[in-house]
Amino acid sequence: SASQRPSKPPPVKHYKLNGLTTSNDPKTNRETVLILTPMAKFYDQYWNNLLALTFPRDLIELGFIVPNSREGNIVLGKLQKAIDKVQSGPKAHRFAGVTVLRQDFDVPVSQNEKDRHALAAQKERRAAMAKARNSLVFTTLGPTIAWVMWLDADIVETPHTLIEDLAMHNKDIIVPNCYQRYTENGVQKIRPYDFNSWHESETALKMAEKLGPDDIIVEGYKEIATWRSLMAYELKDGGQIHAETKLDGVGGTVLLVKAEVHRDGAMFPPFAFYHLIETEGFAKMAKRLGYQPWGLPNYLVYHYNE
Amino acid sequence: SASQRPSKPPPVKHYKLNGLTTSNDPKTNRETVLILTPMAKFYDQYWNNLLALTFPRDLIELGFIVPNSREGNIVLGKLQKAIDKVQSGPKAHRFAGVTVLRQDFDVPVSQNEKDRHALAAQKERRAAMAKARNSLVFTTLGPTIAWVMWLDADIVETPHTLIEDLAMHNKDIIVPNCYQRYTENGVQKIRPYDFNSWHESETALKMAEKLGPDDIIVEGYKEIATWRSLMAYELKDGGQIHAETKLDGVGGTVLLVKAEVHRDGAMFPPFAFYHLIETEGFAKMAKRLGYQPWGLPNYLVYHYNE
Numbered sequence: 040s041a042s043q044r045p046s047k048p049p050p051v052k053h054y055k056l057n058g059l060t061t062s063n064d065p066k067t068n069r070e071t072v073l074i075l076t077p078m079a080k081f082y083d084q085y086w087n088n089l090l091a092l093t094f095p096r097d098l099i100e101l102g103f104i105v106p107n108s109r110e111g112n113i114v115l116g117k118l119q120k121a122i123d124k125v126q127s128g129p130k131a132h133r134f135a136g137v138t139v140l141r142q143d144f145d146v147p148v149s150q151n152e153k154d155r156h157a158l159a160a161q162k163e164r165r166a167a168m169a170k171a172r173n174s175l176v177f178t179t180l181g182p183t184i185a186w187v188m189w190l191d192a193d194i195v196e197t198p199h200t201l202i203e204d205l206a207m208h209n210k211d212i213i214v215p216n217c218y219q220r221y222t223e224n225g226v227q228k229i230r231p232y233d234f235n236s237w238h239e240s241e242t243a244l245k246m247a248e249k250l251g252p253d254d255i256i257v258e259g260y261k262e263i264a265t266w267r268s269l270m271a272y273e274l275k276d277g278g279q280i281h282a283e284t285k286l287d288g289v290g291g292t293v294l295l296v297k298a299e300v301h302r303d304g305a306m307f308p309p310f311a312f313y314h315l316i317e318t319e320g321f322a323k324m325a326k327r328l329g330y331q332p333w334g335l336p337n338y339l340v341y342h343y344n345e
Numbered sequence: 346s347a348s349q350r351p352s353k354p355p356p357v358k359h360y361k362l363n364g365l366t367t368s369n370d371p372k373t374n375r376e377t378v379l380i381l382t383p384m385a386k387f388y389d390q391y392w393n394n395l396l397a398l399t400f401p402r403d404l405i406e407l408g409f410i411v412p413n414s415r416e417g418n419i420v421l422g423k424l425q426k427a428i429d430k431v432q433s434g435p436k437a438h439r440f441a442g443v444t445v446l447r448q449d450f451d452v453p454v455s456q457n458e459k460d461r462h463a464l465a466a467q468k469e470r471r472a473a474m475a476k477a478r479n480s481l482v483f484t485t486l487g488p489t490i491a492w493v494m495w496l497d498a499d500i501v502e503t504p505h506t507l508i509e510d511l512a513m514h515n516k517d518i519i520v521p522n523c524y525q526r527y528t529e530n531g532v533q534k535i536r537p538y539d540f541n542s543w544h545e546s547e548t549a550l551k552m553a554e555k556l557g558p559d560d561i562i563v564e565g566y567k568e569i570a571t572w573r574s575l576m577a578y579e580l581k582d583g584g585q586i587h588a589e590t591k592l593d594g595v596g597g598t599v600l601l602v603k604a605e606v607h608r609d610g611a612m613f614p615p616f617a618f619y620h621l622i623e624t625e626g627f628a629k630m631a632k633r634l635g636y637q638p639w640g641l642p643n644y645l646v647y648h649y650n651e
């Protein structure tokens with residue numbers, strides 16, 4: 040009978056969540072980081088940048104969620120190949136764990152930049168993104184994780200010391216400034232990309248009061264003049280890269296979160312939450328849970344330029 | 346070097362969330378159920394009732410979260426002993442997995458029934474409970490789970506076919522009616538215990554409009570006349586035990602939830618969410634996510650009588 044076959048030890052696992060530390064030096068203190076990436080496209084530059092991070096890989100677990108579409112199949116193929124290469128290489132260079140999830144719902148909006156950034160598409164699109172992020176964190180966040188780093192699949196360049204640099208601040212939630220490289224008349228330039236990291240304004244709050252319960256305010260659209268101050272514009276030439284600023288909304292392209300913030304319940308609202316949605320709603324929810332989001336206006340990471 | 350040692354296969358795991366089914370017959374369809382219990386006290390009757398459930402144990406994972414207090418140490422000892430006994434017994438009788446978490450924050454209110462039910466203590470206490478529930482589900486919900494069954498540690502008696510009976514309805518969220526046995530003049534009687542499963546009322550909605558943003562309405566207190574209809578009072582003598590009713594608030598003593606509801610983001614708000622908190626807030630959040638909670642007024646489960 041089944042009971043007489045040789046068997047592995049009973050799978051009982053005890054974890055002290057109160058024994059998990061999050062410190063300003065997770066490398067020395069051996070704190071595990073879960074890097075989470077919703078991935079609608081696979082970019083080699085994302086993967087190479089990930090591999091170039093200096094944080095020890097035996098302290099990094101990776102989690103991906105790939106859309107349930109034909110494009111998703113292609114992404115899955117490329118991702119699988121890239122993972123297999125690293126994880127079958129020298130043991131010392133492998134990540135501590137990798138989970139790849141296939142989404143169980145469809146993406147409502149096409150993936151080209153113009154379509155997906157159209158104001159009319161924002162609510163539906165960002166609700167779907169929020170659900171993808173929630174599925175990913177609810178499904179992969181195990182009991183040994185101290186930090187969660189959200190890293191979008193189209194982040195193609197960051198300092199290699201990204202994790203150490205962000206964790207050093209020892210904040211509940213911290214977000215760098217997400218820019219984009221472009222060329223104008225043959226000259227290499229940079230411009231702000233992510234407008235979701237901001238400080239709240241009286242105007243936006245007054246605006247919110249007049250909205251219906253399901254209406255959302257999204258940031259970065261001239262149709263909606265919120266007068267919020269955007270971290271995107273707070274980059275100071277020659278400024279201290281570790282300068283900190285308190286935020287009310289955050290973007291999710293690169294976002295370091297103490298795991299306890301998610302464990303307490305902070306998720307990405309796929310519905311209007313104080314008229315905010317997805318990562319901006321997450322910041323508000325974290326604040327409702329007693330946590331404070333911070334930003335680093337002079338610390339740059341770069342988004343792919345389509 | 347480390348890379349030359351023999352090594353297990355690289356830990357890459359692929360999961361199709363879209364391949365997870367939830368059907369009206371999870372036993373036949375081999376759907377995994379995660380039973381989650383926040384546990385401030387260990388009752389033998391709870392454990393014996395759990396062991397008496399007829400749903401196959403190889404499809405059941407267990408998750409517990411125990412308070413970070415001196416009382417918690419005692420609970421942990423008893424729980425550990427009980428688990429070890431089952432999990433070191435015949436393999437065919439073991440649960441598929443067991444995770445025990447130790448909470449990382451303290452409980453604000455004492456555990457005796459009178460104190461914890463005092464209206465003044467409700468907000469703080471239920472916020473702590475909500476965080477405990479969130480920590481538990483965020484940390485234990487893995488990619489293979491189809492259903493989550495919340496089962497309080499002081500539920501001492503249920504039909505042994507509980508999981509099959511609730512799942513049969515194939516609802517997003519379903520809650521039985523939680524009663525309590527007591528003796529009056531030597532006669533065994535039952536009375537309603539959990540008042541958190543209800544249908545919304547106009548009175549409560551109007552009441553909510555006048556509240557401050559952090560105020561909550563809790564159910565089951567004469568100080569707050571909400572005029573909501575409570576499922577507790579909808580038990581019909583001789584009624585069909587599988588009669589269904591749509592609900593707006595739910596209690597968490599016994600609560601079956603499709604895992605996708607949590608994965609989409611439904612959690613237990615530890616803050617006022619539409620002036621609701623914890624399990625009642627969870628029902629509202631699930632509704633905002635497009636899911637519908639249901640109740641079974643004639644299907645009884647029993648709470649411990651202190």
Ligand SMILES: Nc1nc2c(ncn2[C@@H]2O[C@H](COP(=O)(O)OP(=O)(O)O)[C@@H](O)[C@H]2O)c(=O)[nH]1
Binds near residue numbers: 191
């Ligand atoms: N799993 C999943 N990932 C998505 C979906 N849509 C976008 N993504 C990924 O989510 C992140 C943010 O989406 P993106 O379209 O780049 O947003 P934007 O940069 O704000 O326009 C990127 O990593 C995308 O690859 C989706 O429907 N499902």
Ligand SMILES: Nc1nc2c(ncn2[C@@H]2O[C@H](COP(=O)(O)OP(=O)(O)O)[C@@H](O)[C@H]2O)c(=O)[nH]1
Binds near residue numbers: 410451452
């Ligand atoms: N982990 C944890 N469990 C708790 C805490 N307080 C209560 N519980 C458990 O959570 C469930 C509900 O709490 P209980 O006090 O019975 O609520 P009531 O029946 O509504 O009064 C029970 O299973 C308790 O054992 C706590 O602070 N931490």
Ligand SMILES: [Mn+2]
Binds near residue numbers: 342
């Ligand atoms: Mn992007």
Ligand SMILES: [Mn+2]
Binds near residue numbers: 497499648
């Ligand atoms: Mn109880």
